[in-house]
Amino acid sequence: MVSIETLLYIIRNRKVLLILKKRGLGSGLYNAVGGKVKEGEDIKAAAIRECKEEIGVEPIDPQWMGLLEFYNDEELYGYVYIFVTDKFIGEPRETDEAKPVWFVIDNLPYNKMWEDDRYWLPHVLMGKRIYGRFWFVNNWERIIRKEVYILERVR
Numbered sequence: 001m002v003s004i005e006t007l008l009y010i011i012r013n014r015k016v017l018l019i020l021k022k023r024g025l026g027s028g029l030y031n032a033v034g035g036k037v038k039e040g041e042d043i044k045a046a047a048i049r050e051c052k053e054e055i056g057v058e059p060i061d062p063q064w065m066g067l068l069e070f071y072n073d074e075e076l077y078g079y080v081y082i083f084v085t086d087k088f089i090g091e092p093r094e095t096d097e098a099k100p101v102w103f104v105i106d107n108l109p110y111n112k113m114w115e116d117d118r119y120w121l122p123h124v125l126m127g128k129r130i131y132g133r134f135w136f137v138n139n140w141e142r143i144i145r146k147e148v149y150i151l152e153r154v155r
Contacts, residue, residue, distance in 0.1 A: 003078030006047035008062055009036035010123065011086045016105050016125060019054060019098035020112075025140075030113045033057075033098065034080070047083045054098045058088035064153070066130035067119065072140055082124055120148050128153050 008015040009032045018030040024037035033054045037046040044062060051059050091099035103109065105125050110118045113137040116134045123130050129151040137144050 001022075002076055004037040004043070005035060005078060005080045006037060006043060006083065007032040007051060007080055008047040008059055008083040008085065009065075009121075010051075010088055010092075011055065011057060011084060011105070011125070014105050015057075015102045016108070017092060017100055017102055017107045018108070019100050022097055022099065024097075026114060028112075030103075030109050031117075033100075034103050039079075043081050044083065047081070050135070051088075054095060055092040055109060056090055056095070057092050058089040059085045060089065063154070064129075065124045065154070066120070066132070068116070068131075069133040070116075071133075071135040074135075075138055082130070084124060111149075115143050116146065119146055123148070123150055124125075 007131055020034055021027050021031055033051045034047060035050040037043055047062055048097055051057055063084065064081065066082040067080065068079050068080040078108040094100065120130050120132045131149045131151055133147040134143055135145040136142065
C-alpha cells in the first residue's frame, strides 16, 4: 500500500525547527515533524496533528510547499506533502518520539538528515514550491536517481 505522509517545517528568526527522530523509519536522523495521513484525514490537518503529537506545538496556517515521491528498491513507497509555517502556539518539547532542535537555516546538519533533503529543502526554505522524485536502493541506503523541479516562488 502506498503511504501518504506529511512534513512540516516551522521557521522563526532565520532558524528552522527540526526533530531528532527517536524511533521508526529515519530514527537517529534530523527531519521535520510529520508522519502518516490517516484514512479520510485532510492532509493539512494531518500535518497539524502530527506536530501537536510529536512536539506539543500547534502550527498556525501551514502553507503547502511541495510534494515528494519516493521509491525504495524499485517500488513506490509513497508521497510526502511539504508544509511550512512561521506561526505557532506553544513551545517545542521533547517526547518519546522526537527531540526538537532549532538550526540556523544556512547551517543545517545535512550529514545527519535523509540524503534527499539536501536537494530540495534549501529551495523550500527560500520560499519556492517544489516537486521531487527520489529512488533509493538497499532499504533506503542511498539515492540512485533524483529529480527536483521548482514549481514557483511563493514568499
